[in-house]
Amino acid sequence: MDTQQDADRRPGREAPTTPVENSTIRTQLAHRTIRAFTGEPVDEEVMTSLLDVARHSPTSSFYQQTTILWVKDPGLRHEVHLSSGQPYVGGTRGELLVFVVDLHRNACIREEAGEDLEPLGRTTLFLEGVEDTVIAAQNTVVAAESLGLGTVYLGSIGGDPQRVIRALRLPRHTFPLLGMLVGHPDQDPQFKPRLPAHLTTAVDVYPQVEDWGTALADYDATVQDYYDLRDANRRVDSFTHQICTKPGTGRAEQAPVLDVLHEQGLALG
C-alpha cells in the first residue's frame, strides 16, 4: 500500500503549466473533476452568480437554446440519481444542476406568432442547442473552480432520459443533456494527464500518425500512474485499453437516445 508521501510524489500532483498564464488560465489548467463534497451547501448568492455566468455564455445564432435547472427537491434529485446510477448523485452533497437543451421556448414564441415549427425539428437546430448547453455548462465549471469549488459533469443522467424528462417536467422540444454537481471539495484528486499536444493539436492538417500503439506508449504508461478516486488506490487502465474496452458500455451510452429525441420533437431530420 502506498503512503501519502508516495502519493504526493506521483505524477499528477501538480497542475500543468503553459508559457502564458494568468489567474483564469491557471484555474483552467488546475481543473480536476471532484466527486466528493463536504456537507456545506454552496451559498445562494454563489449559485446565482454561477447561473448568471452560464446565462451570459456565447449562444449559437443568438437563439439562447438552453435552460438550467437547479434541482433542490430531494425527491426530484432522487429521480435524477436513479437515472444516473452513480452514488454521488444521490443524497444532499453538492448542488445538482441539469443543463437542458431547450428549443421549447422558441417553439412557443413561433407558435404564438403563427410560425411553423418545422425548422426546430431539424438536427442542425438541435446541435445548436447542444452547443449552447455545453458552453454554458463549461463556463459554470470555470466560474465554480475559480471560486475554489469543485464540479463533476454527469453525462450519466442520460442513463434513463425519460425518467429525467418526466421528473423535471421537461416539455416537448427539450432534452436533459448533462447534469453537474457543484460543491465544496472533500477530496484532492490528481490531475489526470491528457494526450500529448502533438496528437491533439496541429497546424493546418490533421496530425499524421503511423502507429498509434507506439505513439501512445509513453502516454499509456503515464495514465497508469493516475489513481482515480472513483476507485481509490487502484491504478487506472492504460488509455488504449480503456478505448478498446469502455465505449458503449456505460448505461448512458446504451440509452435509446435517438428515440427519446424524436419523441421530444428533436433531431427529426
Ligand SMILES: Cc1cc2nc3c(=O)[nH]c(=O)nc-3n(C[C@H](O)[C@H](O)[C@H](O)COP(=O)(O)O)c2cc1C
Ligand atoms: C460531458 C462529460 C460528461 C461526464 N460525465 C461524467 C459522469 O457521468 N460521471 C463522472 O463521474 N464523471 C463524468 N465526467 C468527468 C470525466 O470523467 C472527467 O472529466 C475525465 O475523466 C477527466 O478527468 P478530470 O476532469 O479530472 O481531468 C464527464 C465529463 C464530461 C466532459
